[in-house]
Amino acid sequence: MWGWFTGNSIWIFLIAGLLLIIIIVVRERFQSIIVDMARERWREKVRKMAQVAYWVIEGLALLFTLTSLTALVLSREGVYNMVNPETVQLWLMEHGIIILAILVVTVIIWYSLNKFLPVLIYRSMAKPRRGESREGMKRRAETLVRVFVGTGRLIIVIVAILMVLSEIGVEIGPILAGFGVVGIAVGFGAQYLIRDLIAGVFILMENQYRVGDVARVADIAGLVEEVNLRKTVLRDLDGIVHHVPNGEIKVASNYSRHFARVNLNIPVSYGTDLDRAISVINRICQELYEDEKWHKVFQSMPQVLRVDNLGDSGIDIKILGDVKPLQQWATMGELRLRIKKEFDAEGIEIPWPHTKVYFGNAPDNL
Numbered sequence: 001m002w003g004w005f006t007g008n009s010i011w012i013f014l015i016a017g018l019l020l021i022i023i024i025v026v027r028e029r030f031q032s033i034i035v036d037m038a039r040e041r042w043r044e045k046v047r048k049m050a051q052v053a054y055w056v057i058e059g060l061a062l063l064f065t066l067t068s069l070t071a072l073v074l075s076r077e078g079v080y081n082m083v084n085p086e087t088v089q090l091w092l093m094e095h096g097i098i099i100l101a102i103l104v105v106t107v108i109i110w111y112s113l114n115k116f117l118p119v120l121i122y123r124s125m126a127k128p129r130r131g132e133s134r135e136g137m138k139r140r141a142e143t144l145v146r147v148f149v150g151t152g153r154l155i156i157v158i159v160a161i162l163m164v165l166s167e168i169g170v171e172i173g174p175i176l177a178g179f180g181v182v183g184i185a186v187g188f189g190a191q192y193l194i195r196d197l198i199a200g201v202f203i204l205m206e207n208q209y210r211v212g213d214v215a216r217v218a219d220i221a222g223l224v225e226e227v228n229l230r231k232t233v234l235r236d237l238d239g240i241v242h243h244v245p246n247g248e249i250k251v252a253s254n255y256s257r258h259f260a261r262v263n264l265n266i267p268v269s270y271g272t273d274l275d276r277a278i279s280v281i282n283r284i285c286q287e288l289y290e291d292e293k294w295h296k297v298f299q300s301m302p303q304v305l306r307v308d309n310l311g312d313s314g315i316d317i318k319i320l321g322d323v324k325p326l327q328q329w330a331t332m333g334e335l336r337l338r339i340k341k342e343f344d345a346e347g348i349e350i351p352w353p354h355t356k357v358y359f360g361n362a363p364d365n366l
Contacts, residue, residue, distance in 0.1 A: 016064035021157050023058055098167050106160040113152045118145045143210045143227050150228070193230070195247035200229035203246060209254045214326060216253040218244045256325035262302045264332050266339055267314040269349040274315065277348055278304045281317060284338050289321075294334065297327040302335070314351030 038046040122141050202208075204227070209215040213224045215234070220242045222234035232249065234242045268277045282303050288294050289301040302321025309316040323331050343350060 013065060013068035016061050016068060017157075017161050020058065020061040020065060021154065023054065023061060099164055102160060102163050102167065106156060110153065110156055113149060113156065117149060117152065121145050121148070142212070144204065146211070146226075147204060147228055192245070192247055196230045196245045199246035199249060200227075200231075203227065203232070203249075203252070204229075208252045209257070213257070214255040216255070217249045217251075220244060221253075221255075255328075258325070259299055259322050260325050260328040262319060262321040262323060262328055262331050262335070264302075264319045264335060265308055265316040266319060267311065267316050267351055268343075269314050269351040272315070272348055274307065274317075276346075278317060280342055280346055280348065281319065281339060284335070284342055285319065285321070288331075288334060288338060294331070297323050297331060299323060302331075313353045 034046060034050050121144050122138075124141075209217075209224055209227070209232075211224055211227055214222070215224055217232055217234065220234055220236065222236035222240075222242060224232065225235050225241070226233035229246070231246060232244045234244060236242065266281060268274070285302045285304075289298055299322040302319050305318045305320045307315060308318035319335065321331075340350070342348075
């Protein structure tokens with residue numbers, strides 16, 4: 001058994017190391033998916049069970065990685081059949097200490113990345129920039145933390161594996177060259193993937209939208225649940241989750257950047273006194289603006305802007321006002337409710353389509 005393990009140690013090491021990288025990269029995302037699929041009352045238990053399962057899988061992957069690494073070293077030294085204190089001591093003095101130092105430094109860098117990088121990003125985003133709200137800066141910081149920490153973890157693991165392989169005598173030059181050849185070959189068939197990655201970089205750099213924003217990308221509107229270098233994940237009003245490759249995004253419309261706007265048309269019948277209707281609407285807007293419950297969502301008081309349209313059935317009066325991001329829909333709903341109640345009390349008619357039917361005699365020439 002040990003002979004077979006030693007003979008295949010290089011493949012076991014690569015497979016176990018790759019599995020460990022995959023587990024580290026997809027852990028949080030896969031765990032969140034499992035928790036979201038569970039019922040509300042079971043979510044905490046499912047989350048704990050998922051954590052334990054991941055710890056077990058990570059431990060096994062790490063155990064196989066270290067064991068295969070040991071077998072690989074002993075096999076290359078030709079001493080796996082004659083292990084004795086002298087050979088073990090010699091190997092530890094020549095390679096073991098260095099490998100241990102690499103692992104210790106890797107753990108320190110890993111811990112520092114998880115501990116300090118989010119803090120640095122959050123501190124750099126703590127002070128709102130011009131035209132940006134604190135909530136907007138927080139959402140951008142959360143998005144950048146996810147991307148940078150995930151990418152940093154992957155780089156740390158890959159570099160550590162290559163350094164350990166180099167220390168035990170495995171030539172990493174051919175491995176890197178092989179990766180380069182494979183990368184070129186894959187590149188010809190993965191042009192869309194490269195395009196997605198480049199587009200993702202610009203989305204993050206230009207802060208086009210963040211996790212928590214409501215945006216329309218690739219003609220799909222919804223709440224942004226995830227942004228990474230490859231794709232954007234949106235959840236629309238029906239609860240449908242859309243995965244949009246970043247390379248497919250030609251126009252991105254952000255509904256919650258800096259501020260939002262109440263843009264509402266209120267129709268009244270042609271027989272309505274417009275001055276009276278406008279006065280009632282402005283009074284309702286002022287009452288809503290001064291309401292203690294709603295005042296905090298406004299950045300400017302909504303008011304009548306103009307008579308916007310002479311329609312087939314009535315006259316449209318436009319209302320405009322600025323509110324905090326994501327508050328425009330709730331505000332417009334409350335305005336519609338109050339205006340309808342007040343119009344009923346004031347006897348102001350909200351029109352509906354009318355059709356006139358003529359029952360007279362047809363002209364003689366027909």
